[in-house]
Amino acid sequence: xxxxxxxxxxxxxxxxxxxxxxxxxxxxxxxxxxxxxxxxxxxxxxxxxxxxxxxxxxxxxxxxxxxxxxxxxxxxxxxxxxxxxxxxxxxxxxxxxxxxxxxxxxxxxxxxxxxxxxxxxxxxxxxxxxxxxxxxxxxxxxxxxxxxxxxxxxxxxxxxxxxxxxxxxxxxxxxxxxxxxxxxxxxxxxxxxxxxxxxxxxxxxxxxxxxxxxxxxxxxxxxxxxxxxxxxxxxxxxxxxxxxxxxxxxxxxxxxxxxxxxxxxxxxxxxxxxxxxxxxxxxxxxxxxxxxxxxxxxxxxxxxxxxxxxxxxxxxxxxxxxxxxxxxxxxxxxxxxxxxxxxxxxxxxxxxxxxxxxxxxxxxxxxxxxxxxxxxxxxxxxxxxxxxxxxxxxxxxxxxxxxxxxxxxxxxxxxxxxxxxxxxxxxxxxxxxxxxxxxxxxxxxxxxxxxxxxxxxxxxxxxxxxxxxxxxxxxx
Amino acid sequence: xxxxxxxxxxxxxxxxxxxxxxxxxxxxxxxxxxxxxxxxxxxxxxxxxxxxxxxxxxxxxxxxxxxxxxxxxxxxxxxxxxxxxxxxxxxxxxxxxxxxxxxxxxxxxxxxxxxxxxxxxxxxxxxxxxxxxxxxxxxxxxxxxxxxxxxxxxxxxxxxxxxxxxxxxxxxxxxxxxxxxxxxxxxxxxxxxxxxxxxxxxxxxxxxxxxxxxxxxxxxxxxxxxxxxxxxxxxxxxxxxxxxxxxxxxxxxxxxxxxxxxxxxxxxxxxxxxxxxxxxxxxxxxxxxxxxxxxxxxxxxxxxxxxxxxxxxxxxxxxxxxxxxxxxxxxxxxxxxxxxxxxxxxxxxxxxxxxxxxxxxxxxxxxxxxxxxxxxxxxxxxxxxx
Numbered sequence: 001x002x003x004x005x006x007x008x009x010x011x012x013x014x015x016x017x018x019x020x021x022x023x024x025x026x027x028x029x030x031x032x033x034x035x036x037x038x039x040x041x042x043x044x045x046x047x048x049x050x051x052x053x054x055x056x057x058x059x060x061x062x063x064x065x066x067x068x069x070x071x072x073x074x075x076x077x078x079x080x081x082x083x084x085x086x087x088x089x090x091x092x093x094x095x096x097x098x099x100x101x102x103x104x105x106x107x108x109x110x111x112x113x114x115x116x117x118x119x120x121x122x123x124x125x126x127x128x129x130x131x132x133x134x135x136x137x138x139x140x141x142x143x144x145x146x147x148x149x150x151x152x153x154x155x156x157x158x159x160x161x162x163x164x165x166x167x168x169x170x171x172x173x174x175x176x177x178x179x180x181x182x183x184x185x186x187x188x189x190x191x192x193x194x195x196x197x198x199x200x201x202x203x204x205x206x207x208x209x210x211x212x213x214x215x216x217x218x219x220x221x222x223x224x225x226x227x228x229x230x231x232x233x234x235x236x237x238x239x240x241x242x243x244x245x246x247x248x249x250x251x252x253x254x255x256x257x258x259x260x261x262x263x264x265x266x267x268x269x270x271x272x273x274x275x276x277x278x279x280x281x282x283x284x285x286x287x288x289x290x291x292x293x294x295x296x297x298x299x300x301x302x303x304x305x306x307x308x309x310x311x312x313x314x315x316x317x318x319x320x321x322x323x324x325x326x327x328x329x330x331x332x333x334x335x336x337x338x339x340x341x342x343x344x345x346x347x348x349x350x351x352x353x354x355x356x357x358x359x360x361x362x363x364x365x366x367x368x369x370x371x372x373x374x375x376x377x378x379x380x381x382x383x384x385x386x387x388x389x390x391x392x393x394x395x396x397x398x399x400x401x402x403x404x405x406x407x408x409x410x411x412x413x414x415x416x417x418x419x420x421x422x423x424x425x426x427x428x429x430x431x432x433x434x435x436x437x438x439x440x441x442x443x444x445x446x447x448x449x450x451x452x453x454x455x456x457x458x459x460x461x462x463x464x465x466x467x468x469x470x471x472x473x474x475x476x
Numbered sequence: 477x478x479x480x481x482x483x484x485x486x487x488x489x490x491x492x493x494x495x496x497x498x499x500x501x502x503x504x505x506x507x508x509x510x511x512x513x514x515x516x517x518x519x520x521x522x523x524x525x526x527x528x529x530x531x532x533x534x535x536x537x538x539x540x541x542x543x544x545x546x547x548x549x550x551x552x553x554x555x556x557x558x559x560x561x562x563x564x565x566x567x568x569x570x571x572x573x574x575x576x577x578x579x580x581x582x583x584x585x586x587x588x589x590x591x592x593x594x595x596x597x598x599x600x601x602x603x604x605x606x607x608x609x610x611x612x613x614x615x616x617x618x619x620x621x622x623x624x625x626x627x628x629x630x631x632x633x634x635x636x637x638x639x640x641x642x643x644x645x646x647x648x649x650x651x652x653x654x655x656x657x658x659x660x661x662x663x664x665x666x667x668x669x670x671x672x673x674x675x676x677x678x679x680x681x682x683x684x685x686x687x688x689x690x691x692x693x694x695x696x697x698x699x700x701x702x703x704x705x706x707x708x709x710x711x712x713x714x715x716x717x718x719x720x721x722x723x724x725x726x727x728x729x730x731x732x733x734x735x736x737x738x739x740x741x742x743x744x745x746x747x748x749x750x751x752x753x754x755x756x757x758x759x760x761x762x763x764x765x766x767x768x769x770x771x772x773x774x775x776x777x778x779x780x781x782x783x784x785x786x787x788x789x790x791x792x793x794x795x796x797x798x799x800x801x802x803x804x805x806x807x808x809x810x811x812x813x814x815x816x817x818x819x820x821x822x823x824x825x826x827x828x829x830x831x832x833x834x835x836x837x838x839x840x841x842x843x844x845x846x847x848x849x850x851x852x853x854x855x856x857x858x859x860x861x862x
Contacts, residue, residue, distance in 0.1 A: 191525055461681075
């Protein structure tokens with residue numbers, strides 16, 4: 001059961017009604033935990049034990065860390081928690097990748113190894129809940145939060161179904177305080193929940209799935225069969241699709257959580273308005289990028305060491321960020337690509353920081369526009385890596401993006417709806433992002449908001465593809 | 477101790493002076509009991525959600541006012557055929573699955589002589605993918621005035637108990653039909669209940685029910701405004717509109733574009749796959765057969781003469797499923813013997829059908845349908861004379 005399926009539209013109202021009818025904290029949270037585990041079991045029935053095991057280990061480890069005075073013992077329990085989470089993540093996600101590469105390497109060395117005849121099915125959401133568990137025990141270790149006494153509370157924090165399968169990665173410090181008393185959703189939260197849920201669904205079903213069906217899938221399947229301009233449009237459409245797919249899921253998660261009275265963190269902040277690659281990563285998948293910053297980049301030393309060490313840290317963080325998404329060379333390349341871009345941007349920024357003329361130029365509108373265009377091009381080019389069917393196809397797509405006729409050659413036989421759907425994404429960015437708002441719609445009068453949501457819902461029911469594709473980030 | 481403010485910040489400002497808002501608040505407090513005031517407060521606080529609900533209900537109502545338009549752009553195939561047949565009194569009705577849909581053209585058969593009387597009006601209720609259980613429900617709905625002759629073009633897959641067609645519970649069945657199914661076919665009670673209830677829930681919203689028709693209408697209108705904007709959808713919409721028109725005004729013969737012009741011999745010559753055919757997998761009979769007996773009972777009760785035609789299929793299909801066809805023909809012989817029904821068994825040779833007259837393993841193309849319909853016409857006249 002995923003969002004945007006009929007089963008979910010029966011599951012969600014049922015859980016909401018039962019949850020709000022029940023009285024008492026324990027009853028409510030028990031029902032919510034049971035619903036969350038049912039949700040998980042629906043997606044990954046054979047792996048329910050994985051999330052339960054992680055939950056038990058992290059819960060006990062945190063209690064031990066808090067109860068132990070000696071630093072060595074505290075560190076030992078933290079290691080247990082991190083090793084358990086990363087061990088399961090690596091075992092499920094990277095074993096096949098490691099085997100394939102070891103086999104290839106052995107073949108190159110003249111000691112051929114039999115090809116893999118087995119596969120490991122990935123437990124849904126393992127990349128998300130393991131990171132959530134690690135952040136919790138690390139925060140307890142750092143004495144930033146106290147360990148949770150109630151197993152029910154902790155298990156619900158890890159398994160809360162709206163964000164269970166594909167994030168956002170919620171920190172204990174953000175979520176656990178909200179659980180002190182079962183929050184009763186305010187009228188504002190109910191209305192905002194409707195906003196995020198409907199618009200998230202709209203992004204996913206109406207924009208992302210339509211773009212994929214109409215245009216992106218056929219062009220990416222065989223890019224050589226299309227002219228460069230069409231390929232260019234497809235790259236841009238793919239960038240819009242992955243944004244709408246993932247941010248659509250995040251929005252739906254935020255909306256669902258609001259109906260239970262919980263607030264989840266924002267995961268996207270209009271990433272395609274970014275004027276530098278650093279800015280992009282401050283706007284894209286925020287819960288992951290801040291997690292990597294706080295639990296990897298800073299512990300590695302961040303930018304406090306030598307420049308060489310800083311660039312090493314950046315590269316390491318982004319390579320691991322790429323591998324977190326998927327155990328493939330393409331994702332590794334995506335991480336490397338972004339690490340290099342981040343490092344180059346840092347070199348550039350450091351070189352020009354404090355230079356009067358450079359600051360003056362960079363403050364101009366023309367420069368900001370140029371920076372935005374360059375960043376967008378770099379981001380779109382990077383995204384080719386994670387969709388290309390082969391490296392050859394990737395080169396074909398990238399060439400069309402960096403062709404000399406880039407500015408002139410956008411005239412292509414693109415289905416008329418593709419620019420319309422891309423226009424909707426641009427409209428969202430311009431209408432809200434440029435004004436620094438979460439969403440400009442939230443400030444409009446109730447009748448206007450309600451009319452927009454109803455129009456979106458009508459379009460969803462009538463014009464979205466009959467069968468919704470699964471969310472891209474569910475595979476991570 | 478802090479006290480809760482009685483009004484939200486800003487409200488007091490807006491209500492200052494003898495304005496309508498203050499009068500309304502006072503009037504509400506005086507005229508309505510506390511329960512209603514609480515309700516009004518709830519509605520006021522949740523006005524975005526309440527308005528959204530009202531807008532959705534309004535949209536659903538508006539969509540419900542144009543059902544004919546949506547149905548014209550995307551007919552519910554089963555319902556459209558049943559309605560098309562029920563629109564007028566029919567002398568001769570054909571029923572069956574997709575072999576009947578594609579293989580019998582009632583227009584070529586209407587007007588035959590049956591015991592000295594002409595069967596002037598004929599209609600084919602061919603339900604693609606249907607089973608005998610569905611055909612019984614279709615006949616009951618499609619023939620409010622019983623026809624003189626009912627011809628069931630039966631084939632092996634109709635009786636396969638491993639098959640269930642959700643379109644039947646969706647479009648043809650009532651609560652009474654559901655009860656009977658559960659009683660007669662308890663092994664599929666859960667399946668039919670699930671699909672029947674799901675269908676009723678789906679039909680509760682006009683927006684959801686007619687979503688495909690709305691999509692086809694929107695594609696047509698968009699293409700009119702911006703030619704070439706959605707060519708595939710427009711082609712689909714055109715096909716569906718043609719089909720809807722044929723079912724509404726014609727004799728029920730509305731062959732699918734691919735089947736009408738397809739050639740099985742060409743598929744074989746090109747060594748292409750004829751496509752998957754799973755309708756005879758896990759073949760077992762007995763449960764759907766009960767509905768064949770119900771159909772016979774219905775015909776007896778209403779004075780309708782029932783004729784069964786064992787629909788011809790390609791030799792390759794029979795060769796692929798010899799056991800299934802053997803079991804099916806045994807059952808057919810039992811029904812013929814026990815109920816005294818006329819059963820016509822046209823062989824491919826007798827009709828003159830070759831692979832060139834089929835579009836795939838089981839469906840006749842337009843040429844095949846013409847040839848087979850001529851044979852049916854002659855055969856029925858023969859039966860009518862007896």
